[in-house]
Amino acid sequence: MPEDSVDRALLRHHGDVDARPGMLDFAVNVQGSAPPDWLRQRLAARLDGLGRYPSAEEADAARRAVAARHGRRPEEVLLLAGAAEGFAMLPRLAPRLAAVLHPSFTEPELALRAADVAVTRVLLEPPYTLDPETVPADADLVVLGNPTNPTSVLHPAGAIHALRRPGRIIVVDEAFADAVPGEPESLAGFTAPDLLVLRSLTKTWALAGLRCGYFLGDPELLSRLNRGRAHWPLGTLQLEAITATAEPAAVAEEQRRALGIATERAAMIARLTELGVHVHTPAAAPFLLLRVPDGELLRKHLVDKGIAVRRADTFPGLGPNHLRVAVRGGTEVDQLIEGIRTAGL
Template sequence: MLRHHGDVEARPGMLDFAVNVQGLAPPAWLRDRLAARLADLGRYPCADDEHAARAAVAARHGRAPEEVLLLAGAAEGFAMLPRLTPRLAAVIHPSFTEPELALREAGVPVTRVVLDPPYTLDPALVPDAADLVVLGNPTNPTSVLHPAQTLRALRRPGRLLVIDEAFADAVSGPGVSSSAGEPSLDPGEPESLAGLAVSDVLVLRSLTKTWALAGLRCGYALGAPAVLARLTRGRPHWPLGTLQLEAISATAEPSAVAEARQAAHRIAADRAAMVERLSALGIEVHTPATGPFLLLRVPDGALLRKRLADRGIAVRRADTFPGLGPNHLRVAVRGPADVDQLIDAVRTALW
């Protein structure tokens, strides 16, 4: 159950509300950038491309290049976590399940901290003995955005805080002010700690969702060089290909960051419209929601999923997330035309 993901729900040809990727393909300018590198695929990925990608990501977040680890998707970063050899890992749930799965499969003791609705995080719930704490922000599937101040309160001597910010670039807002003695945080990504250069915070980012790169596997981690070195111990040579490096460089450029922030505003408007329309059908929608997805609670989740699938619409079952049950569903935020079809199908299925 921990390895169930939304792509299993969405068969070819279905209207896809199960996967949180925005769009069917990368934007034309990004496809052109990648296509221009196809002639280079006869050569091994070069160090210059790797250095350029790290520098671009570092500049994008106000970090040093040595604080950047390029990844074949954020999921690769989760798979690396056991190399940190924690004595006890605490995973905040409901949330993305790959980190817990990777830790458990490596024999790392894991304790679950399961939050009840409205899924507000209280740092006191995390055992003091936990020397590794993993959580998402915004959290998949609840769409909850935890305040940066609450995340900082999780820090303890000897503890590493791992924050999954796979959807942070899809959150709109004015950002947050830095606290005394800490650098300014990204004003375009509220509550993100990606710009916080401290030894005990590791941030993982994905490029899959905003840039429709699920098939290319691109992401990165931001953290102290010593922590990144421990993560990469034993990693194979050439871990990322030329196209992955090119995509990471391209999407870290200022024009791309600006485009992502515009997309975040569009997502926020589409999300608000979806909340209103789903709520009008009597469906319980968890709010406030900040990510490009919504958590729903319906009377009979399995039956509704089947009826929607029969009509060619895929939604994500959410009972595979610890803390949620069979009547919870997750739906991606989509534009008005797709939502029209979802609403009509839900209305028919419910009545």
């Protein structure tokens, strides 16, 4: 897509803009308003040490914990101040042509365009199935989400492997993979010289304000991404959060949470469908893509009712009648259903 036809303001739009304080929040995909008590206690216990710089030993411990969690070597882990930092690093790979699969999270495309990297959009049509043949053969960087935001589609690992070509790097954004029971189709444990997997701790552990994530990949690729980075790129609390959430007990809790999300998602799909709302299925992530007759009118009506949903027309390939809603529990869904019903669409 030509640079002059791209609206960067739309690419910069995120769900937090749609949710004002005090609103019932279906716009942001973070689970809960704060980390669980045990994680808060781990972080609080480190407060007295904030007067000193984070040590190399602490960073190494976090890398080892993440590596053990995914069955990889510590040198295959690059710790990040949130997944957004990882996207900002992508231009350091110096691609000639980056292909970004859409509809999907827009931050990677924005980061690449801001660095004057040539970008082509590969627009997937409903049901948003990944067809490797639609990606231009000369694209030497391919970026996609799995499961994909906002469609909630989980692509087969085999289809992602089929994207691989000599001289091409594949970047898979797995920010929501830990919310899928068993993490099927994840490539986090797969080692290859042309594959980078990005993980975020923001959503499952309610750490949006702390900014924690990591890249998994070949050490040579990680070295290229890490080049020119500031000293002490992560603080003490970030390193503690990454270490804590990679431990076996936390991973087990993560999977219990994923099972709960799956149950809530199925119930939510049934209720929205019964109301006459089109919900894109199958859905695998902690959010759902809706299509309604007048999305902008409905969104404004819900705002008047104190309910925030995510406008989805900022995602390439989607329009004003698409909305994204986070998966929530029954009480919250009751209010969403009532809000949609009273809109009279």
